[in-house]
Amino acid sequence: xxxxxxxxKLKQFGCEEIVDRRSGSHRIWINTNNQKEACIPDWRGRDLxxxxxxxxxxxxxxxxKEFHKNR
Numbered sequence: 001x002x003x004x005x006x007x008x009k010l011k012q013f014g015c016e017e018i019v020d021r022r023s024g025s026h027r028i029w030i031n032t033n034n035q036k037e038a039c040i041p042d043w044r045g046r047d048l049x050x051x052x053x054x055x056x057x058x059x060x061x062x063x064x065k066e067f068h069k070n071r
Contacts, residue, residue, distance in 0.1 A: 001053055003042045013062050031060040 007017075010029060018028040018037070030037045038059035041048065048056075057067050 002047055003040065003044065006040065006048065006053070006056075009067060010060070010062075013060075013067070015060060015062075029060065031062065034061045036061045 013031065014033045015029050015031045018030055020028060025042050026039050027042050028037060028039050036059060038056045040056055041052070054064055057064050
């Protein structure tokens with residue numbers, strides 16, 4: 001799954017990007033429902049590996065099955 005696809009789904013769960021434009025290809029996101037944060041790599045055209053995606057979703061306190069069911 002690419003970064004843009006992940007972003008669309010995270011917004012549906014109430015997550016927002018913390019605007020802090022440091023150098024690099026990673027963005028920090030926060031789940032506004034529970035205040036949990038995760039760092040997400042923004043590799044433009046490359047897909048994130050399944051394990052990386054699962055870890056991000058877990059860090060944000062979102063159920064993995066719900067994340068994939070909500071399309």
